[in-house]
Amino acid sequence: MSLLTVEHLTMRFGGLVAVDDVGFSAEEGRITALIGPNGAGKTTVFNCLTGFYKPDTGRLALRADGREHMLERLDDFRVASEAKVARTFQNIRIFPQMSVLENLMVAQHNRLMRASGYTLLGLVGAGRFRAAERAAVERAVYWLDRVGLTDRADIDAGTLPYGGQRRLEIARAMCTEPVLLCLDEPAAGLNPRESGELNDLLTFIKAVHRIGILLIEHDMNVVMEISDRIVVLDHGRKISEGPPDFVRNDPAVIRAYLGEEEHEGG
Amino acid sequence: MAAGTLAERGRAFLPMALKEAGIAAGIALLLALPLVGAKTVSEGSAFVVTPRIVELAIGVVLVFAGRLAIASLRGGHHIPVVAAALALAALGWLFALPSAFLGVVTIAGGLAVACIGAIGLLRARRDRIPAAARIDSARLPRQALAWLGPALIALAILLPFLPFADRRVMDIAILVLTYVMLGWGLNIVVGLAGLLDLGYVAFYAVGAYSYALIARDFGLDFWSCLPLAGVFAAFFGIILGFPVLRLRGDYLAIVTLGFGEMIRIILLNWYNFTGGPDGISGVPRPTFFGLPFKRAPPEGVESFHQFFGIDYASIHRTYFLYFLVLALALITNAFTLRIRRLPIGRAWEALREDEIACRSLGINPTNTKLTAFAIGAMFGGFAGSFFATRQGFISPESFTFIESAIILAIVVLGGMGSQIGVVLAALVLIGLPEFFRELQEYRMLAFGACMVLITVWRPRGLLATRDPMIRLSRRRAPP
Ligand SMILES: Nc1ncnc2c1ncn2[C@@H]1O[C@H](COP(=O)(O)OP(=O)(O)O)[C@@H](O)[C@H]1O
Numbered sequence: 001m002s003l004l005t006v007e008h009l010t011m012r013f014g015g016l017v018a019v020d021d022v023g024f025s026a027e028e029g030r031i032t033a034l035i036g037p038n039g040a041g042k043t044t045v046f047n048c049l050t051g052f053y054k055p056d057t058g059r060l061a062l063r064a065d066g067r068e069h070m071l072e073r074l075d076d077f078r079v080a081s082e083a084k085v086a087r088t089f090q091n092i093r094i095f096p097q098m099s100v101l102e103n104l105m106v107a108q109h110n111r112l113m114r115a116s117g118y119t120l121l122g123l124v125g126a127g128r129f130r131a132a133e134r135a136a137v138e139r140a141v142y143w144l145d146r147v148g149l150t151d152r153a154d155i156d157a158g159t160l161p162y163g164g165q166r167r168l169e170i171a172r173a174m175c176t177e178p179v180l181l182c183l184d185e186p187a188a189g190l191n192p193r194e195s196g197e198l199n200d201l202l203t204f205i206k207a208v209h210r211i212g213i214l215l216i217e218h219d220m221n222v223v224m225e226i227s228d229r230i231v232v233l234d235h236g237r238k239i240s241e242g243p244p245d246f247v248r249n250d251p252a253v254i255r256a257y258l259g260e261e262e263h264e265g266g
Numbered sequence: 267m268a269a270g271t272l273a274e275r276g277r278a279f280l281p282m283a284l285k286e287a288g289i290a291a292g293i294a295l296l297l298a299l300p301l302v303g304a305k306t307v308s309e310g311s312a313f314v315v316t317p318r319i320v321e322l323a324i325g326v327v328l329v330f331a332g333r334l335a336i337a338s339l340r341g342g343h344h345i346p347v348v349a350a351a352l353a354l355a356a357l358g359w360l361f362a363l364p365s366a367f368l369g370v371v372t373i374a375g376g377l378a379v380a381c382i383g384a385i386g387l388l389r390a391r392r393d394r395i396p397a398a399a400r401i402d403s404a405r406l407p408r409q410a411l412a413w414l415g416p417a418l419i420a421l422a423i424l425l426p427f428l429p430f431a432d433r434r435v436m437d438i439a440i441l442v443l444t445y446v447m448l449g450w451g452l453n454i455v456v457g458l459a460g461l462l463d464l465g466y467v468a469f470y471a472v473g474a475y476s477y478a479l480i481a482r483d484f485g486l487d488f489w490s491c492l493p494l495a496g497v498f499a500a501f502f503g504i505i506l507g508f509p510v511l512r513l514r515g516d517y518l519a520i521v522t523l524g525f526g527e528m529i530r531i532i533l534l535n536w537y538n539f540t541g542g543p544d545g546i547s548g549v550p551r552p553t554f555f556g557l558p559f560k561r562a563p564p565e566g567v568e569s570f571h572q573f574f575g576i577d578y579a580s581i582h583r584t585y586f587l588y589f590l591v592l593a594l595a596l597i598t599n600a601f602t603l604r605i606r607r608l609p610i611g612r613a614w615e616a617l618r619e620d621e622i623a624c625r626s627l628g629i630n631p632t633n634t635k636l637t638a639f640a641i642g643a644m645f646g647g648f649a650g651s652f653f654a655t656r657q658g659f660i661s662p663e664s665f666t667f668i669e670s671a672i673i674l675a676i677v678v679l680g681g682m683g684s685q686i687g688v689v690l691a692a693l694v695l696i697g698l699p700e701f702f703r704e705l706q707e708y709r710m711l712a713f714g715a716c717m718v719l720i721t722v723w724r725p726r727g728l729l730a731t732r733d734p735m736i737r738l739s740r741r742r743a744p745p
């Protein structure tokens with residue numbers, strides 16, 4: 001059974017149908033890529049999944065640990081805290097004036113809140129809370145090591161270079177211990193070396209942590225290299241779905257992308 | 267920079283500077299002629315216009331000198347400008363000018379120019395030192411801050427024992443500390459959680475009235491009422507917060523402003539309960555854990571001076587009030603510093619930075635904001651009870667919008683979220699104008715001038731540096 005099942009997802013903005021009756025699924029331990037030209041509706045799908053938009057119609061079911069969550073019914077923060085879906089943003093959203101480590105501690109808020117007895121135990125400095133905090137720092141360091149930011153842990157996140165901020169955002173999402181990680185154009189603005197490192201990181205997360213990854217990506221080469229399955233959107237509609245080799249040669253996909261290039265060229 | 271160009275600039279600058287100063291003086295003359303140059307005096311039944319040549323002339327000369335000084339500083343002539351400015355300030359101090367205002371302008375202006383010049387001089391000197399030998403200017407303030415806090419606390423504790431600490435100084439100190447406490451309370455809401463609250467005075471009022479009313483109707487003393495006042499204020503914070511915390515930025519500011527006024531108007535109109543505009547008098551004064559500060563205590567009650575076997579002095583109560591508000595303020599501070607290290611405090615700061623990101627991490631924004639609002643309100647309530655017990659009389663007049671604005675100014679000008687910044691801003695904004703009270707109407711001018719100067723020099727607040735509350739480096743590699 002799939003980790004995430006999306007059925008008949010439709011989202012309108014006034015007269016514009018941004019996502020039109022889209023369905024797909026994502027599996028545990030697999031990278032599912034969501035591709036398509038600009039304005040195809042990829043980010044809108046993410047916003048519906050993570051509760052930031054309420055879709056007009058559609059069923060978004062997430063099954064993990066024997067429980068099923070209907071994502072379309074949950075508030076945005078419940079999608080993260082209860083259904084354990086984490087995401088990053090197309091325009092990076094870190095906490096710029098907090099340190100890199102603090103960014104990762106905020107991501108573990110709910111766990112630490114419980115350990116701090118909703119602040120009361122924390123105020124008196126209870127041992128249980130201090131142990132939980134140490135564990136949280138360890139988890140943060142684990143991810144800092146993975147994304148290569150350990151020696152920057154104490155500087156303001158806003159002073160990191162662009163690529164570092166992108167990696168921090170992924171580390172922060174991973175610190176929530178998600179079952180599904182949604183990445184919105186994580187390679188945008190990265191140089192080829194950084195982009196390669198990102199591929200390694202995603203492959204590592206998939207192999208070692210066995211969670212599902214939903215990946216929006218523009219760069220076809222990146223997508224073809226690391227995804228297990230690709231869903232192609234164009235003008236809000238799903239025009240193709242399948243393994244990379246199939247999608248690469250699908251005439252509908254070629255048409256959509258050629259059309260875009262002609263359009264951009266002219 | 268080549269030495270030749272520097273010398274050239276030096277020669278060319280004088281006519282330029284004189285021209286600039288001349289234009290400024292001309293504009294000043296035009297503006298001041300109708301405003302300062304003439305004065306209407308009532309002589310019997312008629313108004314007579316008398317010219318004020320001297321004032322006008324001195325004013326214009328001051329503008330000329332000031333502009334010349336600024337131009338000279340730009341030209342790199344620091345030392346003569348600093349000397350001249352100090353001399354001018356001394357002149358203003360020693361010789362009586364035709365009006366107090368001109369005196370203030372001369373002294374303050376002279377000192378300000380001297381300070382700018384001295385800072386410029388230091389900068390110029392420092393630039394000549396090789397970079398490696400230079401003190402790390404970013405770290406210097408942090409190092410200074412590390413001892414500034416404890417030093418201020420020590421000073422605050424010692425203050426009543428210093429020779430110049432008379433009644434007036436102590437009263438000003440109590441006032442400043444009340445605002446420090448209010449500033450620290452509001453800092454939780456505005457500085458940490460980033461919620462622009464323009465009605466903080468409402469919680470101050472709730473605290474003051476809770477104490478006064480509970481004491482009046484149930485006869486409880488200050489120490490039992492204090493926590494109750496905090497609870498009531500926090501409760502009001504939650505009641506207000508629940509509907510409005512969905513709003514953002516400007517909208518939240520407007521609604522909180524309205525709430526502040528609402529509370530004041532309710533207090534004003536609910537005559538039977540609150541005494542309306544007459545207020546509540548005879549609010550019980552604080553006791554030293556049960557010992558009243560009275561010359562002649564009622565039958566069977568021992569008073570403070572009798573218990574300690576000292577002579578009665580009314581200033582004992584002032585000292586006690588001072589230490590009381592100092593303790594309350596320090597508790598607020600300790601609480602804030604502690605809670606900033608806890609997940610809830612971190613979540614407040616994260617919410618201030620980016621609410622959408624917080625939601626994506628599973629943080630419930632409404633609950634988190636609500637706790638900030640309630641805790642900030644609670645400290646406002648504590649401060650309110652203190653205010654009531656200190657004054658012995660409260661009325662709605664003490665809780666107008668201007669109070670909210672002043673507290674907010676203290677937080678913003680102190681540097682959002684900075685604890686010591688609040689202290690410095692309260693000293694500058696509340697303490698200085700109080701010391702200038704003799705200048706009467708110019709006092710508010712001093713308040714305004716302080717605000718303008720701070721916003722110009724430190725647009726992000728006096729102390730805008732923020733240190734992370736949790737560090738990795740110390741854990742991994744102890745220094
Ligand atoms: N909040 C919104 N309000 C109105 N229109 C929107 C909104 N969000 C997205 N859209 C529109 O929906 C379409 C799909 O946008 P988006 O999902 O961001 O595309 P993609 O991420 O694939 O580039 C675009 O035409 C965009 O203008």
Ligand SMILES: [Mg+2]
Nearest residue numbers: 042043044090
């Ligand atoms: Mg997008």
